[in-house]
Amino acid sequence: MPDNQMFELLDNLKKVNYETLDIDDFLDQRECEPFNSEWIRVYQAIEELKKERAVEDTREIEKKAYITVFEKTECDDLAGYIADDFGLIADSIMLNYSDEWLEKLISCYKKAIIPRGNL
Template identity: 25%
Template sequence: MSRTYVEKLLAELNEGRILTQQTFEGLDVEGYLNDRDASTFADEWMQSFKRWAQATAVAEEEVLRACREQAFKQTLALTGEPELAGYVSDDIGLIGAALLQGTANDSFVDQLLESYRQGRLPLR
């Protein structure tokens, strides 16, 4: 895995294939954010973050910043919810960081990406 995979992720975001109106349809934002924070999901997310996203060199990658920014803007435009947009942006950043570093066997990150590609938020 490499930069090419992250560029593909950015292209999918830019083309509106990852975040759509259906992704957020019928969402109780407060309930969703509470569920994410209170579950084992939050623990797994932090473990993956520590593993993939804390490397300074990765965090500075322009393509990664572009992915995070696009995810934030699209979520905000579709929902009007800045806190939710921050969570989605963080998810996309984590996915991108793992892809940049060549992970192919992180089941948690794979599940995050698969959820978004299927048009649903993780946990939903």
């Protein structure tokens, strides 16, 4: 299980002001550049590391993130994106993977901000 940082980040999902979040705009910004290509780049790097080292399953963390967001927004797409982020972050912690863009992603969640667009 990843360190306490994951519990802090999961707790921060409850603090996000979802009422002011334009979900359609959010989803658009996640699917556009530079966010999309950076996310995929980090994901692929982590997947390569996972081929060399076994890591614990992150589905429970992803599930908790998904449920938290879905209960607040009832938006499956938004909850899915955020759950994917949490899986990526958990894997990176277990693999000791560090990346400047990923640190910006994590920093958003530390501030209870949903990351999107140009971090």
